[in-house]
Each structure stands twice: as structure tokens, then as C-alpha cells.
Amino acid sequence: MxxxxxxxxxxxxxxxxxxxxxxxxxxxxxxxxxxxxxxxxxxxxxxxxxxxxxxxxxxxxxxxxxxxxxxxxxxxxxxxxxxxxxxxxxxxxxxxEAKDYPITPKEHGTEFLMDHRHLWLRSKKQHAIMKIRNQIIQATYQFFAKEGFMKIDPPILTGSAAEGTTELFHTQYFEEEAYLSQSGQLYMEAAAMALGKVFSFGPTFRAEKSKTRRHLIEFWMIEPEMAFTTHEESLEVQEQYVQYIVESVLQNCQLELNTLGRSVEKLEKIKAPFPRITYDKAIELLREKGFNDIKWGEDFGAPHETAIAESFEKPVFITHYPKDIKAFYMKPDPERDDVVLCADLIAPEGYGEIIGGSARIDDLSLMEQRYIEHNLAGDAYKWYLELRKYGSVPHAGFGLGLERTVAWICGVEHVRETIPFPRLLNRLYP
The missing domain is CATH 2.40.50.140 (Nucleic acid-binding proteins)
Incomplete structure (x- = not known):
């Protein structure tokens, strides 16, 4: 047999x-x-x-x-x-018969292992990480099917950018200039106006010259978008989704978690609801922790996110960021127009932001004003503006970065181990 x-x-x-x-x-x-x-x-x-x-x-x-x-x-x-x-x-x-296999049981340096990524994947630890990644992907499809979402595939080649073009890869599209997508969100909003609750799951690209352990040039995003949905309702979907994928890994990947030496007890605490603090409170918390130079209106970096996460055993939502440091499409707080109805979900144990989301602007005149403020006038964004012109509704959505989530759940230090063939600032091989 x-x-x-x-x-x-x-x-x-x-x-x-x-x-x-x-x-x-x-x-x-x-x-x-x-x-x-x-x-x-x-x-x-x-x-x-x-x-x-x-x-x-x-x-x-x-x-x-x-x-x-x-x-x-x-x-x-x-x-x-x-x-x-x-x-x-x-x-x-x-x-x-294999001869002179290069990756022996002895210790090897990171660059050597990355040069031999096609072989390093065979090791027990890398096998465990890929099994957990696969389980998270399976759980993602199960969760959104259970919740009544439809899978939609936005384009990878686009004529415009979701959040500006400074960190995009340019390419020639026949006689036009195009970009590799940094997010499918704008297209998912269009899909939500047609189909109600939708999600995408695909590769995204950021031409960001970063070498941190949290960054990849090419990574995978899960991006749900929901019509007739408030910011608060979106937060509830986010925490239920994260709880679901963690539970799925705990149920199906005990052997792999043991192989990685991952603390199961810490993952068992990941139950909704998650704690929430406003950006204002986060600034206060950081100053209490010794970040005295942080000013209101500045975005948070990795040390700030890690310091905030240390105060919680579960992922924590940071809500109501200043309008000026967030994307043009985010809906202002009706009670305070200098902040927007948004949230970043910060993973425990120093893994940083795994989800970014917001309520989207649904008012046509306000979106037209944002277009002017962000120099978005022109045909490239005409279709997006028309979503507010023809039957606009309150809607919200978010994006979860798969590799950061895998890194957190696996307890591995660097995202380069969470994707089969990582694309890093100085790595396009193998």
C-alpha cells in the first residue's frame, strides 16, 4: 500500500x-x-x-x-x-542519490540560507511555517464564506495608486504608464457596491526601501470591504476573523507549533473582543513609557507599536488617527474633523501592525474636496469618484498582511521566513 x-x-x-x-x-x-x-x-x-x-x-x-x-x-x-x-x-x-547537499545539519548564516531558499524550504522549521501559513489561508476562505462574503479578484496592474505613487513599481502598459498594485482596496469598494460583502486575497507590492524584519517588497493581503457597514461593525469583523484564524491554527497545527517552540498559551488568549485605545491615548501611553519626543500628528514606528503592545496580552486596536497622516479616502469622525474613523490592529509580542482599516468617505462633495487636497484630479480616479455619485452608502473595510500575521502566530522573528520566496530590498534570487 x-x-x-x-x-x-x-x-x-x-x-x-x-x-x-x-x-x-x-x-x-x-x-x-x-x-x-x-x-x-x-x-x-x-x-x-x-x-x-x-x-x-x-x-x-x-x-x-x-x-x-x-x-x-x-x-x-x-x-x-x-x-x-x-x-x-x-x-x-x-x-x-543526492551528492554534496549544501545545507547540512550545522549552523548556516542567513544570507547563505536565503541564497538557498529553494532548498531551505525543505527543513523541518520552514516546513512548519509553510503548513501554518497554509492553514491561515484555508481558515480565511472558511471564515469569509461563513460570513457571507464573495471572493473578488482586483487587478494587479493599475493605472492609479490607492495611497499615492511614491512607493509603487512603475511599468509600461503598451502606450500608458501603469503600476503594480499596492492595494486592491479601491476596486474592492466598487465590488462592494455591486455585491455587498466582498474580500480579495492576492499579492501586493511596495517599492519601499526598508530593511526591517517586518517588511517585504512583495506580500499577500486579505482585503474585505463591506457595504452598509459602520466603522464599529468593521472592527467586530476584524477581531472575529483574527480569533478564527488563530483558533484554526491551534486546532490543526499543534505539531508545527511544537516544532517552532511557539507558546500555545499566548495564542489561546487571543479571544474577541480586543482592547481599543485612541491615538490620543496611545500618545499618552508612549510618553508614560519614556517616548517624550513623540508629538501629536506623528505616525508610529516599530518601537512605538511594540511599546504599546507590551501593555496588552491580546492584539490592540489604535483608533482615530490624525487625518493628515492617513489616506485620502478615510471618513472623518463626525464629532471631530481632525481625526478619521480608522484603526490599526497591533499584534502582541512586538510584531507590529497586522491590520489597517477604516470607514470610507461616502459623501460626494467631501470626496471631491479630498481629490483637490491630494491632487487626484484627472481621469485615473474618475471611476472611484463615481462610486459616491451613483447610490453611495456607508461602507468600511480593512486589509490584513498575511506574512506579518504568519510571523506573529508562528513566533518567528523575520517575515522573510513566512513566504516561500521572499522579495527583499536586495534580494530577487532565487
Whole structure:
């Protein structure tokens, strides 16, 4: 019976064949331990010299790291293994012998590992991160389907920018100039006016010359948009969504969290509702923590967000930012026109902002005024203005950055490990 590692529990005390790679091995004179992986998981294969023909044991001892194999043996329980099972190997068929595999069990530098990202993905830690990323993606589709959202795909090539063109990649679109999208939000607003509740899930690009552990040049965003929805209602969707994906990982990825050494107790505390503080209160909190030079009207950087997060065990919403440091489309607070109805969700443990959202301006005259203030006049934004001209309604939305969220849930330090092939300021290879 041919199977995969993640299915071996169905074949207890039965003989099966698995196509696998040799991740590592150790051996003594009479027994060899093979660490096998097949993409679905990792299992130890044990081969005793006394139980197999001599040529099989000789083959096992001579196997090289990352050689590909068909391994046949009996599945047994193993309480010492985090996986819970091992294989008593009876037969090995070598498919391809790998020679001089560059990533050995010793320590390697980050640049070396990034140069070999195509191979580094095979390691147990990177495998665990990708499994958790995949679970978050699955949970995202499940949550928004459950809540009645429709998946919509905005364009990646655009003729305009959601928040200005200074950090965009320019490209030539035949006779016109175009940009790689930094957000699908404007198009999602149009979709919401047609379909009610929608979300997108796709790649976005920022030509931001940043080298911090929180930044990628290419990353994935989940961007829901909701018609007939207030800012407060949007915040409730956000916290329910984050709680849902954390719970999904806790339910389905215990082995991977253990592999990463992630504190499950901290994740179990992520339950809605989340605490909320205004930008004004955040300024006060920062000054209490020694950031005496922070002035009202300045945006928060990574040290500020980390300091604020230290006061909470759950993600925290910072609401009502000054209008002048936020995007043109954000709706002013009706009781105070120098701040907008927006919120950033700051993850615990120093992982920074994972969600940015707001109520959107729905008044045509106010949006026309914003166009003038932000020099957005012209045909490129005409269609967006028309959303306020033909049946405008209150609406709100947000964007969650997948890689920062994966980094936080996994407890890994740098977002470069949370995407299969990261694009960084000085990295376009592999």
C-alpha cells in the first residue's frame, strides 16, 4: 500500500510504501535511524541489520542527505516521537542519490540560507511555517464564506495608486504608464457596491526601501470591504476573523507549533473582543513609557507599536488617527474633523501592525474636496469618484498582511521566513 506520512495513522501495524527524501540519518553497527520527509510531514524509519538482507542495511548506511527513496516498512506507534509513529523499514529503493547537499545539519548564516531558499524550504522549521501559513489561508476562505462574503479578484496592474505613487513599481502598459498594485482596496469598494460583502486575497507590492524584519517588497493581503457597514461593525469583523484564524491554527497545527517552540498559551488568549485605545491615548501611553519626543500628528514606528503592545496580552486596536497622516479616502469622525474613523490592529509580542482599516468617505462633495487636497484630479480616479455619485452608502473595510500575521502566530522573528520566496530590498534570487 502506497501512502504519505500524514496518513500513516490509518495503517498501524500494516506494511506501506512511502516516497520520501532523507532529511538526516544516524547509525550504529546494528541499527540505522532514517529521518524521512515527503512534503506532508516527517517520520523516523528504523532499520535493524538483523531484520533485513545485508544489501538493504548497507544501502541504508550509505544513504546521503536529500536522496530520494521509496521506503517500505511497517507502521508502529512511538510515544517518544512528537509525531507519534515510526516505520520499521524492510526495503529501500533509491530513486536518486543526492551528492554534496549544501545545507547540512550545522549552523548556516542567513544570507547563505536565503541564497538557498529553494532548498531551505525543505527543513523541518520552514516546513512548519509553510503548513501554518497554509492553514491561515484555508481558515480565511472558511471564515469569509461563513460570513457571507464573495471572493473578488482586483487587478494587479493599475493605472492609479490607492495611497499615492511614491512607493509603487512603475511599468509600461503598451502606450500608458501603469503600476503594480499596492492595494486592491479601491476596486474592492466598487465590488462592494455591486455585491455587498466582498474580500480579495492576492499579492501586493511596495517599492519601499526598508530593511526591517517586518517588511517585504512583495506580500499577500486579505482585503474585505463591506457595504452598509459602520466603522464599529468593521472592527467586530476584524477581531472575529483574527480569533478564527488563530483558533484554526491551534486546532490543526499543534505539531508545527511544537516544532517552532511557539507558546500555545499566548495564542489561546487571543479571544474577541480586543482592547481599543485612541491615538490620543496611545500618545499618552508612549510618553508614560519614556517616548517624550513623540508629538501629536506623528505616525508610529516599530518601537512605538511594540511599546504599546507590551501593555496588552491580546492584539490592540489604535483608533482615530490624525487625518493628515492617513489616506485620502478615510471618513472623518463626525464629532471631530481632525481625526478619521480608522484603526490599526497591533499584534502582541512586538510584531507590529497586522491590520489597517477604516470607514470610507461616502459623501460626494467631501470626496471631491479630498481629490483637490491630494491632487487626484484627472481621469485615473474618475471611476472611484463615481462610486459616491451613483447610490453611495456607508461602507468600511480593512486589509490584513498575511506574512506579518504568519510571523506573529508562528513566533518567528523575520517575515522573510513566512513566504516561500521572499522579495527583499536586495534580494530577487532565487
Amino acid at each position: 502506497k501512502t504519505t506520512i500524514n496518513q500513516v495513522s490509518k495503517y498501524l501495524d500494516q506494511e506501506v510504501t512511502i516516497g520520501a527524501w532523507l532529511a538526516n540519518k544516524r547509525s550504529s553497527g546494528k541499527i540505522a535511524f532514517l529521518q524521512l520527509r515527503d512534503g506532508t510531514g516527517f517520520i523516523q524509519g528504523v532499520i535493524a541489520k538483523a531484520d533485513v538482507p545485508e544489501e538493504i542495511f548497507t544501502t541504508a548506511k550509505s544513504l546521503t542527505q536529500e536522496s530520494s527513496l521509496y521506503v517500505t516498512g511497517t507502521i508502529v506507534k512511538d510515544t517518544r516521537s512528537p509525531f507519534g509513529y515510526e516505520m520499521q523499514v524492510k526495503k529501500i529503493e533509491v530513486i536518486h
